[in-house]
Amino acid sequence: MTMWIPNIEAAAGPIYLAIADALEGDIQAGALAQGDRLPPQRELAYQLGVTLGTITRAYGEAERRRLVKGETGRGTYVASETQKVSPLVPQEDEPEACDLARNFAYPHLNPSLAEGLVRMAKTNGIDRLNGFVPSEGLRAHRETGVLVFKDYGLEADPARVAVTCGAQHGIQVTCQALFRTGDAVAVDRFTYPSIFSSLSSLGLKAVPLPALRREDGGFGAMDPDALASAARTHGVKGVFLMPNMQNPTTHTMSITEREDLVRVARENDLKIVEDDPYTPFLPETLPSFGALAPELTASIASISKVCSPGSRIGFVHVPASFGDSIRNKIGESTWMASPITAELIAGWVREGLLFRTLRLKRKANRSRFLNAREILAPHFLQSGTDKVFGWLRLPDQVDPDALQAALGHQGVSVLSSRHFQVRDYESAPYVRLTFGSEPSDDRFVWALKRIRSTINQLADLPELTRPVG
Template sequence: MTMWIPNIEAAAGPIYLAIADALEDDIKTGALAQGDRLPPQRELAYQLGVTLGTITRAYGEAERRRLVKGETGRGTYIASETQKVSPLVPKEDEPDSCDLARNFAYPHLNPSLSDGLVRMARTAGIDRLNGFVPSEGLKTHRETGVLVFKDYGLEADPARVAVTCGAQHGIQVTCQALFRAGDAIAVDRFTYPSIFSSLSSLGLKPVPVPALTRTDGGFGAMDPEALARAAAAHGVRGVFLMPNMQNPTTHTMSVEERQDLVRVAREHDLKIVEDDPYTPFLPETLPAFGALAPERTASIASISKVCSPGSRIGFVHVPKAFGDSIRNKIGESTWMASPITAELIAGWVREGHLFKTLRLKRKANRNRFLKARDLLAPHFLQGDVNKVFGWLRLPDIVDADALQAALSHQGISVLSSRYFQGKDHAPAPYLRLTFGSEESDERFQWALKRIQATIDQMADLPELTRPVG
């Protein structure tokens, strides 16, 4: 084919986004097909009269949208429409592996669904839930969200709470309400795996920011000075944070760390999105960003990890100015979260099942963490008895992706650091290990022993563990 030249003459926003948009349009119209090779970056920069950096960002954006794939030494090609399913997505007929990859947080200890449905069936006026309700949810369900937010250190206003289809839907509608396409959003260098694709699908650019180093050598909070530099250099408009159990590093921010980040957010007029689905597992309640900076913070809460992922119910609490926008975005995406499952959750919260379930899961998690720390010594496992996953530091000579593959062949699923960082970042020697997806204590301990043994074997065979190229 002739050299592809995008038409960006009418572009109003950032040029790199206009190039990525033109590429997506040409794929949809058939002007570009699977396997077509894109021009070399330097050549396209010359043809368009833009910098090489602009083309690099455009190709990077296209790759984040899964429109193209880069092959070392060969160039960039239009990707296949068929994509591999993420290892985080459950499959109905998947093999019986020992799952230390997905963070399902002890689902075998969840409250009885049948008992909850029986209670709902006996509730007076239950049929009213079988119709449409306001996009933000019924008042009684938003008041349930207020109770949940108390565990997050936030005294929420029910008028500013909306019910969502889980935390991930909450992230989507919150970012749509607070930001515009083309905005740059600061994220942790290692962060929630789906945030990169979620932001990019909304036309937002994730900007990874490094963390502070703790006294024990682990990862701390996002570095506030690095955030300030990113805001100045990249025009960052917002920041995505997980203050109470950062995924994957497990770090819980101190009050001082939160205040430092609030200071930077105010100095650079950044909106804050805080998401922390694991917060209820922590015994201590620290002030939420929504309490420290209510004028600029949207808070997201969910009890999926606590008692009911199948309900798909979450809550968002936003500054008053964005209330109408949140309602509209929920309505546009799904009209409303299910009032039926929202009522199921409300009943569990009212009747104390949430507390009872947390008590059981905290006890189980304490035992799992202590066992993991002991069996994986001397390797550093960042986390503690209240964290439902751990961040394992590997010997520098062990490649995390190679270790993940070796464990997969042994029937053990884990996630390397690659899943928690942008594609343009170098691999790092870390694994995230979850403690609660595997029901059997015996299988969990067996997996830990195999992980330790495999690390030792790979550390003794450096020529097999270093990445090629």
């Protein structure tokens, strides 16, 4: 830890801003370097003779300026000036690899874009879509969102639905509408990677919480007792959840797990943000948090994994009291989602093409999962025939980052557990494998065999030969 004491003797104005300004100046002067840990807030408050609240506001302002990064339970660090491009983001000229890292969910089975555009060209009043529309989207497109939300176990009100530029944009505007700068939001210990940067960019703090453990040793839902404790000790104002096919563990919450978390949310007045991009792949529709706690919940839906990531269309459904705020946040960020691509999706929904596409993808996914379970045995793969990725448990002696790197040299991409948790946490012995980004069945099987062989080499285990059914 760097014993940094800012010079604020000549400061005029609020002390917390003077501390943040001094921090920025010392970083620019080289007195503080990337990765340096700042003093604990109580200690710095004592050294400067100010209140703890002043230091909290100063560190919050520094994080808003992206000067520092706060890690729950670990402290506050000087942030990197530049960040590497996420491995989840495709590059136009990237080397060819067998992609089991990114979860694109069988894009080679998506509907024909050419046919969809031809159909759109014949739509009456198509020219209207080439102009400005309300920030929440046209009613016809919001009603498409209502149909999509039915697959999510939610009877949505079109007046409370807004069209967004995909689920990621939906998360951004929803968190902006529901929370204030400095609020803490509970997340699963292992969760959707982009949520950490999304919350940080909005001045919100992610508080990672443990999951319950299942009888088979896999991960269950977020521990409701841990959530209740976080509300008391960390002052969390809300919780981000993926109730169906949680990313990366694949767990789908039971009714009891959902009801237990709703109870804690109500007792502590916590807002719930539920994101469920993989729900349409599941054979059973369970009640969403938006149905169980409509007064607390903002629900996010997207068809990117189902049929059209290129359309960048998603939907949010929020409590009525946040409707104006959502419209404003969409307007401030992008004015509106594209009504042109919203109409493309609406046509596919009306024609039943979404269901036909899902049927093809479910069939392909069943085969891929069965191959993965067979080839990777005896290593535990938390997944299922209706799950489009798997959470693979590694032998304790295998470092997941070393496995990711070793496979990368062999032309196979996977993601270690490090990508799904708060930065600087120790990696856990898991990797996520996706089933649908690689179009070739033969290459997918080849990649699974490379994964098995490399795990055994790193763990110094004998390589077994087993038939692939």
